[in-house]
Amino acid sequence: MNSVESVCVAGLVAIVQIGAVLVGGPLLLGVMRKVRSRLEGRRGAPIHQPLLDLRKLITKQRLRPFEASWVFGFGPVILVATVAAVAAISPLATTRPPLGQSSDFFAIIFVLLLGSVFLALGALDTGTPFGGMGSSRAMTVGALAEPALLVAILAMSIPAHTSNLPALVRIGLAHPVVIASPARLLALGSFLVVILAESGRLPVDNPSTHLELTMIHEAMVLEYAGPDLGLTMLGESMRLVLLLGLLVNLLVPWGVADRPGALAFVIGLVALVGKVLLAGVAIAVFEVFSAKLRLFRLPELLAGGFILAVLGAVTAVVSR
Amino acid sequence: MTIRSVLQAITHPRSATEDLAPSPPATPDFAEPLHGSLQLRHVDAGSCNGCELEVASAFGPVYDVERFGTRLVASPRHADALLVTGPVTKNMVGPLEKTFLAMPEPRIVIALGDCARDCGIFRGGYGVEGAVGDILPVDVQIPGCPPHPAAIIEALRGLTGQ
Numbered sequence: 238m239n240s241v242e243s244v245c246v247a248g249l250v251a252i253v254q255i256g257a258v259l260v261g262g263p264l265l266l267g268v269m270r271k272v273r274s275r276l277e278g279r280r281g282a283p284i285h286q287p288l289l290d291l292r293k294l295i296t297k298q299r300l301r302p303f304e305a306s307w308v309f310g311f312g313p314v315i316l317v318a319t320v321a322a323v324a325a326i327s328p329l330a331t332t333r334p335p336l337g338q339s340s341d342f343f344a345i346i347f348v349l350l351l352g353s354v355f356l357a358l359g360a361l362d363t364g365t366p367f368g369g370m371g372s373s374r375a376m377t378v379g380a381l382a383e384p385a386l387l388v389a390i391l392a393m394s395i396p397a398h399t400s401n402l403p404a405l406v407r408i409g410l411a412h413p414v415v416i417a418s419p420a421r422l423l424a425l426g427s428f429l430v431v432i433l434a435e436s437g438r439l440p441v442d443n444p445s446t447h448l449e450l451t452m453i454h455e456a457m458v459l460e461y462a463g464p465d466l467g468l469t470m471l472g473e474s475m476r477l478v479l480l481l482g483l484l485v486n487l488l489v490p491w492g493v494a495d496r497p498g499a500l501a502f503v504i505g506l507v508a509l510v511g512k513v514l515l516a517g518v519a520i521a522v523f524e525v526f527s528a529k530l531r532l533f534r535l536p537e538l539l540a541g542g543f544i545l546a547v548l549g550a551v552t553a554v555v556s557r
Numbered sequence: 558m559t560i561r562s563v564l565q566a567i568t569h570p571r572s573a574t575e576d577l578a579p580s581p582p583a584t585p586d587f588a589e590p591l592h593g594s595l596q597l598r599h600v601d602a603g604s605c606n607g608c609e610l611e612v613a614s615a616f617g618p619v620y621d622v623e624r625f626g627t628r629l630v631a632s633p634r635h636a637d638a639l640l641v642t643g644p645v646t647k648n649m650v651g652p653l654e655k656t657f658l659a660m661p662e663p664r665i666v667i668a669l670g671d672c673a674r675d676c677g678i679f680r681g682g683y684g685v686e687g688a689v690g691d692i693l694p695v696d697v698q699i700p701g702c703p704p705h706p707a708a709i710i711e712a713l714r715g716l717t718g719q
Contacts, residue, residue, distance in 0.1 A: 272567055274623065276566050278574070279623065279624070280574045280624040281623065282624055282628075283626070286593075286626055292592050293590065296592075297637075298661035298662040298663075299661070300634065300660075300661040447631045459635075461634060462634035462635065462661040466635060522563055522567075
C-alpha cells in the first residue's frame with residue numbers, strides 16, 4: 238500500500254468514526270428518552286426527535302446576551318470540535334485508528350475536559366446568577382470526578398505498560414484475562430461513575446429538570462439559543478456516545494476491527510453501535526429507578542468512584 | 558422487578574396513554590420552520606391555575622403530548638413558542654414582554670384558556686391589564702375554561718405536524 242492510499246484510508250476511517258458519533262449522539266439520546274418514557278407508562282417522542290430538534294435549532298435566530306464576549310460563542314464550538322477530534326483518533330470501530338499512536342488516554346480525557354471548561358466559562362460570561370451557579374457546580378463535580386478518572390487510567394495502564402488507548406483495547410482483545418483482572422474491572426467501575434457525572438445523567442444531575450435551583454449542567458446552557466444551543470446539545474450527546482464507546486471497548490472489546498480491511502471495519506462499526514446501544518439502554522433503565530442525589534451527597538458517590546480507582550491501581554501495582 | 562419484566566415494559570408497554578387521531582390538523586405557515594419540533598416556555602400571567610392543571614395533564618402519562626415532539630423548557634432562549642395562561646395582570650406585563658423579547662425568532666405566542674384570550678371572568682378586574690392579545694401578537698388561541706387536554710394537544714399537534 239503506498240503512502241497516498243494509506244492517507245486516504247486513514248482519512249476515511251476518521252470521517253466515518255466522526256460521522257458515527259455525530260449521528261449516534263442525538264439518536265442515542267432519543268433511544269434513552271424513549272426507554273425512559275416507555276418505563277414511565279408513556280409513549281414518548283420518536284427516536285429521531287433530537288435530530289428534528291437540531292434541524293430546527295440551526296435555522297433559528299442566533300441570540301446572544303449583549304454583555305457576552307467571544308468566550309460565550311466559543312463554548313459550543315470547542316465542545317463539538319474537541320469531541321470530533323477525539324472521535325477521529327479513538328479506537329471506536331477499529332483498534333488501529335489513524336493517528337492512533339497519539340491517542341493517549343490521559344491526553345484524550347484532558348482534551349474532552351476542554352469542552353466542559355469552555356461551557357463553564359461561557360456560562361460565567363453571561364453574568365446571570367444561574368449561569369454562575371451552574372458553572373460552579375459543574376466545576377465542583379468535575380474537580381471530584383477528574384482525580385478518580387486519572388487514577389482509573391493509571392490502574393489500567395500499569396499492567397499494560399502503556400496508556401495508549403488503542404493498545405489498551407488490543408491487549409484486552411488478545412488477552413481477555415486482562416479484562417477480568419481486578420485492576421481493569423475496578424478502574425472501569427470508576428470510569429462509569431465519572432461518565433455519569435461528566436455527562437450530567439442521574440443520579441448526579443437530572444437532564445430533564447425544569448427547576449433552575451436543582452440544575453447542574455442545564456443551568457450552564459440556559460442562555461444559549463438557536464444554533465449555539467443546537468451545538469451544545471449535539472456536543473453533549475456526542476461526548477456521551479464517545480465515552481460509552483470507549484467504556485464498552487475496554488470492557489467487551491470483541492467485534493472491534495483488529496486487522497485492516499473494509500469488512501472488519503464495518504463489522505467493528507456494527508458491533509460498536511450494538512454495544513453502545515445496550516449501554517445506553519442500561520443507563521436509561523437505571524435512571525428510571527434512581528433519584529437525583531442531593532448536591533451535598535455527590536462527593537460521597539464520586540469519592541466511591543475514586544476509591545474504586547485507587548483500589549484498582551493498588552492491585553495493579555501489587556500484582557505486577 | 559426482574560430484568561425480564563423491565564424488558565417487557567420497554568417492548569410491550571402497558572401504557573396509560575390514550576390513542577388519538579392518527580393525523581394532525583393542518584399546519585399553519587408560521588409553524589413550518591419548526592420541522593416537527595416544538596419547545597414551549599410557559600408563563601402564568603395571572604391564571605387561577607385551572608389551565609396549569611390541564612397543561613400538566615396534557616404532558617402526563619394519559620395524554621403524553623411529548624410523543625408529538627413537544628417539550629416544556631426552562632428558558633425562553635430555548636423556546637419556539639410562548640404558552641401564556643390567565644389574564645395579564647398589571648404586575649405580569651413587564652415579565653411577559655421580557656420573556657417574549659428573550660426568545661429567538663421566529664417566535665410564536667399561544668394564548669391558552671378563555672382568560673388569556675379575552676380575560677374571561679376576570680374582565681374589568683382592577684388588577685387586570687388586558688388579554689394576552691393586548692400585549693403580544695397572538696398566533697394560536699386555545700378556547701376553554703379550562704381547555705380540555707385533548708384540545709391543547711390538538712393545537713400543539715397543529716404546530717408540530719406530528
